[in-house]
Amino acid sequence: MTTATRQRHESPPADDVIRVLGDDLTLDPVYDPGLSPQEVLELYRHMVTTRLLDERLVGLQRQGRIGFHVGSLGEEAAILGSAYAMRKGDWLFPCYREFGAALMRGLELSVFVHNMFGNAKDTVRGRQMPDHYTCRRVGWVSISSPVGTQITQGVGFAWGAKIRKQDLATLVYFGDGATSSSDFHSGMNFAGVFKIPTVFFCRNNGWAISVPTQRQTASRTLAEKGAAYGVPGVRVDGNDLFAVVSVVKRALERGVRGEGPTLIEAITYRMGGHSTSDDPNRYRASEALEPWTSRDPIGRVRAYLEKHNQWDGTAEERLIAEVDQRFREAVTSAERTPPPALETMFEDVYARPPWHLAEQRAERLAGPRAPGAHG
Amino acid sequence: MTTATRQRHESPPADDVIRVLGDDLTLDPVYDPGLSPQEVLELYRHMVTTRLLDERLVGLQRQGRIGFHVGSLGEEAAILGSAYAMRKGDWLFPCYREFGAALMRGLELSVFVHNMFGNAKDTVRGRQMPDHYTCRRVGWVSISSPVGTQITQGVGFAWGAKIRKQDLATLVYFGDGATSSSDFHSGMNFAGVFKIPTVFFCRNNGWAISVPTQRQTASRTLAEKGAAYGVPGVRVDGNDLFAVVSVVKRALERGVRGEGPTLIEAITYRMGGHSTSDDPNRYRASEALEPWTSRDPIGRVRAYLEKHNQWDGTAEERLIAEVDQRFREAVTSAERTPPPALETMFEDVYARPPWHLAEQRAERLAGPRAPGAHG
Amino acid sequence: MPQMNMVQAINDALATAMRSDERVVVMGEDVGKVGGVFRVTAGLFDEFGDERVIDTPLSENGIVGTAVGMALYGLVPVVEIQFSDFIWPAYDQIVNELAKFRYRSGGEYPAKIVIRTPVGGGIRGGHYHSQHPEAAFIHVAGLKVVCPSNPHDAKGLLLASIADPDPVLFFEPKRVYRAAKGEVPQGAYTVPLESAAIVRPGRHVTVLAYGAMLYEALDAAAKASAKGVEAEVIDLRTLWPVDIGTILESVKRTGRLVVVHEAPKTCGFGAELMSLVTERAFYHLEAPPVRVTGFDTPFPYTLEMEYMPLSHRILPTLLDTARA
Amino acid sequence: MPQMNMVQAINDALATAMRSDERVVVMGEDVGKVGGVFRVTAGLFDEFGDERVIDTPLSENGIVGTAVGMALYGLVPVVEIQFSDFIWPAYDQIVNELAKFRYRSGGEYPAKIVIRTPVGGGIRGGHYHSQHPEAAFIHVAGLKVVCPSNPHDAKGLLLASIADPDPVLFFEPKRVYRAAKGEVPQGAYTVPLESAAIVRPGRHVTVLAYGAMLYEALDAAAKASAKGVEAEVIDLRTLWPVDIGTILESVKRTGRLVVVHEAPKTCGFGAELMSLVTERAFYHLEAPPVRVTGFDTPFPYTLEMEYMPLSHRILPTLLDTARA
Numbered sequence A, B: 001m002t003t004a005t006r007q008r009h010e011s012p013p014a015d016d017v018i019r020v021l022g023d024d025l026t027l028d029p030v031y032d033p034g035l036s037p038q039e040v041l042e043l044y045r046h047m048v049t050t051r052l053l054d055e056r057l058v059g060l061q062r063q064g065r066i067g068f069h070v071g072s073l074g075e076e077a078a079i080l081g082s083a084y085a086m087r088k089g090d091w092l093f094p095c096y097r098e099f100g101a102a103l104m105r106g107l108e109l110s111v112f113v114h115n116m117f118g119n120a121k122d123t124v125r126g127r128q129m130p131d132h133y134t135c136r137r138v139g140w141v142s143i144s145s146p147v148g149t150q151i152t153q154g155v156g157f158a159w160g161a162k163i164r165k166q167d168l169a170t171l172v173y174f175g176d177g178a179t180s181s182s183d184f185h186s187g188m189n190f191a192g193v194f195k196i197p198t199v200f201f202c203r204n205n206g207w208a209i210s211v212p213t214q215r216q217t218a219s220r221t222l223a224e225k226g227a228a229y230g231v232p233g234v235r236v237d238g239n240d241l242f243a244v245v246s247v248v249k250r251a252l253e254r255g256v257r258g259e260g261p262t263l264i265e266a267i268t269y270r271m272g273g274h275s276t277s278d279d280p281n282r283y284r285a286s287e288a289l290e291p292w293t294s295r296d297p298i299g300r301v302r303a304y305l306e307k308h309n310q311w312d313g314t315a316e317e318r319l320i321a322e323v324d325q326r327f328r329e330a331v332t333s334a335e336r337t338p339p340p341a342l343e344t345m346f347e348d349v350y351a352r353p354p355w356h357l358a359e360q361r362a363e364r365l366a367g368p369r370a371p372g373a374h375g
Numbered sequence C, D: 001m002p003q004m005n006m007v008q009a010i011n012d013a014l015a016t017a018m019r020s021d022e023r024v025v026v027m028g029e030d031v032g033k034v035g036g037v038f039r040v041t042a043g044l045f046d047e048f049g050d051e052r053v054i055d056t057p058l059s060e061n062g063i064v065g066t067a068v069g070m071a072l073y074g075l076v077p078v079v080e081i082q083f084s085d086f087i088w089p090a091y092d093q094i095v096n097e098l099a100k101f102r103y104r105s106g107g108e109y110p111a112k113i114v115i116r117t118p119v120g121g122g123i124r125g126g127h128y129h130s131q132h133p134e135a136a137f138i139h140v141a142g143l144k145v146v147c148p149s150n151p152h153d154a155k156g157l158l159l160a161s162i163a164d165p166d167p168v169l170f171f172e173p174k175r176v177y178r179a180a181k182g183e184v185p186q187g188a189y190t191v192p193l194e195s196a197a198i199v200r201p202g203r204h205v206t207v208l209a210y211g212a213m214l215y216e217a218l219d220a221a222a223k224a225s226a227k228g229v230e231a232e233v234i235d236l237r238t239l240w241p242v243d244i245g246t247i248l249e250s251v252k253r254t255g256r257l258v259v260v261h262e263a264p265k266t267c268g269f270g271a272e273l274m275s276l277v278t279e280r281a282f283y284h285l286e287a288p289p290v291r292v293t294g295f296d297t298p299f300p301y302t303l304e305m306e307y308m309p310l311s312h313r314i315l316p317t318l319l320d321t322a323r324a
């Protein structure tokens, strides 16, 4: 009988964790994904954009202009690097914290912002909370709030493609908390048995709202949960953009070769609250952030780029101004857009409204409007 | 990235599997549980009794005298050895295949047989299928059909005792199929995090009805699923009575010492159909039984006892005659017992029947009886 | 036309759908080599192979969750849940995901699957092999719910369910799996969803039933007829959306309503049927509408025939209502 | 008497129960240090420690499954499900285990737990933070279901629920968590289960409501009064077993019934209430009973005020019914 030894989950990456970008800003050749300078720049710009939008959205929420936002502060490398490694024809099954990846894949900023306002131009027609958008065009699946449910679905999607002999893989995003869900268990298990080309990408950001990862599981790492399913597990420094791209690429290739799924534990940290509804000071000392501040995923890439003379303060200012400009336009447009029409409430429940919905719709449209404004 | 290698789950025990009773009928001292000759005899008698009752119950079912039976042919050492290792004050959370253990713990044969007939003397009042009895007096929890649900419950029970500082452990029985259930995942996970004194005893009998273990999971073994939860896993030869007693005792001691749960994979084989409703010839070649016939858990102990001159054909005959006699009496009594009274249908839904049940009860009692006999 | 029982008819529907549409796959516990514990999928594994007839691990949550994913991809999974009593681990995927996918994605992601599962008592299964859980699904917006009573309808309704663009729960009354026999056309045909059938016309009282209890209602109606009460018995077939037109037309004629179902009474589908009729035909009702149902207890083992709303319990209610 | 809002009153009930009964433990996601996402368990962790106020892993199935085990042992777990929308992964343990334990064990193993969970819309939560799922629990034999509307009742009903020998689902209307304020006695007291309250007497029409919608019903009743219609508004408080006596007495007086609830209409609790009344007071009814409810769609985000059966939708129905 072996006794499992415990290690604090939130501590900075340990030995078995894959890293590429060293403190000396060189890339370890073993796992270097071989990104071109243009690619690194592109990813950097997306990371900065994501962080800026996060700040702006929190601002809008504080002003009462949107109802909610769930951000990705500190997790940008994990989110953008992983999405970047997937191919165009692959499909992503998001959790709720990855808007940066959706925008990078091609979700228009304006569509995203309309969703944040739940207005008539929101493609999900104001039916979901902010940050619960969808974008089939870029292989981005409709977001759900219940934790974990996308995991089995992501497996089923890739399984469907496998049955139809289509070369397609899926990547599923979820948090450390989600590893406790039934869907994690079933998704991993089915994917293992049927050798499904799914990349299980776990953002271990240390917290599930107020519950730290060590209270989520007694396993030493999240990656080793793969053993329970015959699925290889890898730990990666989730704040190292290069390392993230690399391990996801390898997992993808493995899946495509027909060797089955991979579980990736990206070790990162939720630098903000869980969402705009949360005050982390209630349960987390601010010192907890310190070891992570120096490992900021954006700062590390910026230092790398600056070292290679590919970025500077002017470029950064220009980028921020440009994104801010686009964002302001999108917000202006979104705030000018009315709420969804009343009848949209009754659509898309079924392909065609059955008699009872037609009746309820007619009754509602004929009745008085609710007092007060929407949206 | 390591690749999990596959091994056929149903093959005879491999190197990492704990064994005590050797082919030469000696006991390996490393894991020898130190049972006294009387104890071995007692366990042997229970194993033989269990097998005999299994045969008799299948017979009754074939004759249409009972509705159903789910037996334990070939799994007697795993079932009786594990229950034997637990202390009197510990609690067992059964699956549905462990009646032998319940009888050994002190369930009266007559009570068991009344349950098989679902009659007025059945302590669960004819409400459950046969083999779904209960016996609080001996720490045996009410049996449920849904696979896996007892796993979280067994953890919660021991957790309750831990909170109340009572020295008490639980043992949870389940099959290989149940490792795919949500309750296995949650039960293991909670037990790991809160260091609950629960022994997870998995009877890996090779099959979940018609689905073989390799289709249940891609993990190399079931024991290594413990790693996902920080719970040590052990593999034991489930057809080796001594080894089973030993590993369960050690797991129990570990729990009692406050070191948390243990997952035990007892490698055995379902020598019969899943239940009387199943015909295994539809999906399993009879040759599959061969490697297991020579490893019969009862035969091995009998050989050991005979070698030590503690058992012979006469003793066996006497035991069988005695059990048969007791069983016949129990059946006669059960068949003479009427079905439960109609009003029992409305009792125990709540502590006291609310108005709507009182009303339904009155209405039903006043109405006509159903045509045809019961029971 | 060949004679079939319900098991054969459903099997035939599956084979028919799988032959004509490559997107249709069958998955569940023991549906493969052994052909299902009720043998409903017998032979499909041999004909279509293990990529389209899939024995899964023992996880209803996993079965439905991955099936939803397959549906998002574009397949049409027909899932078997071995007994409807074991559907609850999948309830989250059904309620929160399957039912809401089209709506929550503004129409981008319809998720079309059919979930087949045996329901009801009468096979000595006790409360874990006898549940009749339609109400818990009818209450969930976005789902359709079907429950056939005979081989012809079972095949036609299953083919219609597979062709329908929305997710369908297909409840199979296992008490009559083999008992209900009849002629079943070869090849593809559909019985349209949302269409009830008047299986016995009558003018004194309307009886709504479905699945195995239809036969009990018919038996009671035959006995009532001997006493001068002519009951009109309607087989709902599709439970939701229900064929409200046929129901209202009948009740407006008879002025009296009896609803029969096996599930517990409280918050069962009978309450909805009574409410629909009371709301819409109140001034036509000449007597209080009544429910004859299972009791608000778990389903018992030995006394199952006393639990179920069989003919002997329907008949007195039917006579009382007709004469009230 | 101190003034409290509902969050404070429920918190006070928990502290009161835990102080007087060592068997009571609180468990759920984020109930510990942070005191719950709605702060209902604030302070309990500090007072009772982490063995009795337990932050669990993120698994509703695990929470309820282990709580059932604790209950079998003899503790009285009061479980929090963070939003009722997330209760479905635990539905199997609730339906198949918790509700049936006493019955299936012939009384040997009662399993007593209380499941607290916020319900309903009005906080801009969309369809994953607004569900009102009582019907799916009322249909399950063996469970009791409670839904308070104000701080006084919330504390008294929760203490009664904890003391009651049967499992209780305790639904907390989050729209009025902070809005509903009132005097709350200190220390232990109970509001008996199965007792409804007539919160506004009237003679023209009976209105049944509960939780957050009670206030909408009262608002509509006040406006109706200005138009000469006197509605009797009953707060059901315990949904199941419901206080049938109070309901029938009222409807027999008024001859008219309006039921209000947030959940979707079809197979909602309104159907059961209508059916109970129609069965038992048919000859007293002077107009068709009516439901004013959520629609048979998922709960929307932006248009939530149009979805919910607020006063502006209740009022016309109330007037129509009274005048029909």
Ligand SMILES: Cc1ncc(C[n+]2csc(CCOP(=O)(O)OP(=O)(O)O)c2C)c(N)n1
Binding pocket: A095, A097, A145, A146, A147, A174, A175, A176, A177, A178, A179, A203, A205, A207, A208, A209, A270, A274, D029, D058, D060, D082, D086, D089
């Ligand atoms: C089934 C379910 N239970 C509870 C919640 C409430 N909830 C929302 S997010 C969250 C924590 C998730 O943590 P994790 O999986 O680590 O993801 P992170 O937010 O850290 O990215 C919880 C408990 C939920 N959304 N779904």
Ligand SMILES: Cc1ncc(C[n+]2csc(CCOP(=O)(O)OP(=O)(O)O)c2C)c(N)n1
Binding pocket: B095, B097, B145, B146, B147, B174, B175, B176, B177, B178, B179, B203, B205, B207, B208, B209, B270, B274, C029, C058, C060, C082, C086, C089
């Ligand atoms: C949740 C659930 N799903 C399906 C079933 C039907 N069923 C009963 S036993 C069984 C197989 C169980 O296999 P295993 O866990 O290996 O136990 P064994 O019967 O081999 O002892 C199945 C699928 C069930 N009882 N519960």
Ligand SMILES: [Mg+2]
Binding pocket: A175, A176, A177, A203, A204, A205, A206, A207, A208, A209
């Ligand atoms: Mg997290």
Ligand SMILES: [Mg+2]
Binding pocket: B175, B176, B177, B203, B204, B205, B206, B207, B208, B209
């Ligand atoms: Mg097995």
